[in-house]
Amino acid sequence: MQVLKSKTLVSDAAAAPRAAQRATVARPSVKVQAAPRLPPDTPKEREGGREWLGTILSRFGPVKDKAQNTTTLEFEKPLLELDKRIKEVRKVAEENGVDVSASIAELEGRAKQLRKETYSRLTPVQRLQVARHPNRPTCLDIILNITDKFVELHGDRAGLDDPAIVCGIGSINGTPFMMIGHQKGRNTKENIRRNFGMPQPNGYRKALRFMRHADKFGLPIITFVDTPGAYAGKTAEELGQGEAIAVNLREMFGLRVPIISVVIGEGGSGGALAIGCANRNLIMENAVYYVASPEACAAILWKSRSAAGEATEALRITSAELVKFGVMDHIVPEPLGGAHSDPLAAFPMIKESILNVYSEYAVMSEEEIKLDRYAKFRKLGQFQEFVVKGGDWRTALAERAATSGTTTKTGAWAATEAEARYIEQLVDADEKWEKLMAEGAEWLNKPVQPPGLGRSGIMDVAVSMVEARRRKQQQAGQVHKSAPAPASSNGAVVNAAA
The missing domain is CATH 4.10.860 (DNA Excision Repair, Uvrb; Chain A)
Structure with a gap:
């Protein structure tokens, strides 16, 4: 029995190739497809497929631990x-x-x-580091997380577009806004494309184009400032960098819609101010705003970039100092640890601050909005006038605080009698100027008289002699129309005028 069975198995095995060959000859159009090869880690039991798929997808889930290459201050x-x-x-x-x-x-x-x-x-230097943190939310991060819908717009209508400036229309709780901001990159490739958030002239012209668009259609404007400054390359200067910034400054004061500016990172020099002339300027808690970067300030004043720490403290660039001096109006709080540590918690705070400010301007007329913006910048600045010996202003302030001082006639405090007299002179000059402008009684630029005419009575004599000459010419013209005036009369007038 065993022998017969083995023979049967052998014969079946030998017959199998022949049967397959006959099937191929009978039906040449039919192709036999091999079974698909599965990954080596595919489970053989059908019940375990879902668990296997879950393990594969888990590799692409949210990051639970901070990566090793994440920037840590x-x-x-x-x-x-x-x-x-x-x-x-x-x-x-x-x-x-x-x-x-x-x-x-x-x-x-x-x-x-x-x-x-x-x-x-945190010291000013440390807050500057937080403001420059590479993981800090960018302009597009904020826009896409606080808006219901957003459509980005491109071009300056002169054939150019600048990726360092982002413009578009977005709605927040159903209210449409025109949004404009500086955009930095996340990595080297994107930073090169965005030019590290430093706009070219065509970027500012692009921003101005959409500001005018918003003004035409009554869209409130929100700007997000995050730039170390305008690009100062040769090409930018050839294309008119200074002119583009100056035109933006001029045109923004004439817009009839409310403008809200938010400093989300760095606000550097004219590059930030070109989209920052707003009715209300907000600044995030760990953001900075400066007229020149601390490194540039140290290179100019201290002749060395190593003094950037001293320059950072002297420039007063932190949010608390800026609100104290009136440069900024409101601080947008950040989550504990900074916006870079928890961006999702920072977005609602930004959104709430913007909507709270906008509610104040939504009921204003166009003229009131323009006057509010004008008045904001007219009252900017705090200063003290006093002589400081050797630049030691801390000692000078301490001495002024220690002295009992004196008062002017109107009750203003002054450190010394000389300072009190100087204050009174300044006030008198201001009052005289205001009276002059109100009445217009005197020349603003009084004409200079020729020498000699300032003497007493000389002008009266000259005028009387001219009138006498005219009368004689009229009388002579009636008798002899072509007869010239007497030479003696002319001579007398000339002598009198001399």
């Missing part, structure tokens, strides 16, 4: 170490099935308190 390293320790304790507890929730809660409370203390006492 020097003062943030203790916070990062404490966060890692908390994660390690939680992981060990889960693996061993131990309940350490009380210990983890205590560590999280310490981490929160340490983060709060660290960010509450």
Whole structure:
């Protein structure tokens, strides 16, 4: 039986190729397709396919741990170490099935308190580092997260477009806004495309084009400032960088719609001001705003970029200082640890601040909006006039605070009698000028008289002699129309005038 069975198996195996060959000859149009090759980690049981697919998709899920190459500032390293320790304790507890929730809660409370203390006492240099953090939300990040819909617009109607300036129309809670802002990149490639957030002249002309569009159709304007400054290359200067910025400054004061500006990172020089002449200027808690970068200021004043720390403190570029001096109007709070650590918590704060400000201008007329913007910039600036010996202004302020001083006739305080007299002279000059402008009684630029005419009575004699000559010419013309005037009379007039 075993022999017969084996022979049968052999014969069947030998017959199989012949049967396949006959099937191929009988039906040449039919192709036999091989079964698809599955990945080596594909489960063989049908029931385990869902679990296998879940393991594959889990590789593309949200990042749970901070990447190793994520930028960490020097003062943030203790916070990062404490966060890692908390994660390690939680992981060990889960693996061993131990309940350490009380210990983890205590560590999280310490981490929160340490983060709060660290960010509450940041120096100006450290706030500048936070404002320049590469993970800080950019203009497009904010726009796409605070708007219901957004459509980006391009071009300056002169054949050019600047990726460093983003413009578009977006709606917030159903209200349409024109949104304009500086856009930086996330990596080297994008930064090169966006020119590190430094616009060219065509970028500012692009922004102005859409500002005029918003003014025509009554769209409120929101600008997001985040630039180290306008691009100062040779090509930009040839295309009229200064003229483009100046035109923006002039035109923004004539717009009839409310303008709200938000400094989200760096606000550098005229590059920021070209889209920052607004009715209300907001600044994020860890953002900065300056007339020149601390590095450039140090190179100019201290002749060395190594003094950038001193320049940062002297420039008063932090949000608290800017609101104190009236340059900015309101601070937009950031989540604990900065906007770069929790962007999703920062977006609602920005949105709420913008809507609160807009509600004040939504009921104003066009003329009131323009006057409000004009009055804001007219009252900017705080200064003190006094002589400082050797540039030691701290000592001078201390001396002024220690002295009892005196008062002017109107009751204004002054450190010395000489200063009080100087203040009174300035006030008198201002009052005289205002009276002159109101009445228009005198020449603003009084004409200069020829020498000699200022003597008493000389002008009266000259006028009387001219009138006498005219009368004689008229009388002579009636008798002899062509007869000239007497030479003696002319001579007398000339002598008198001389």
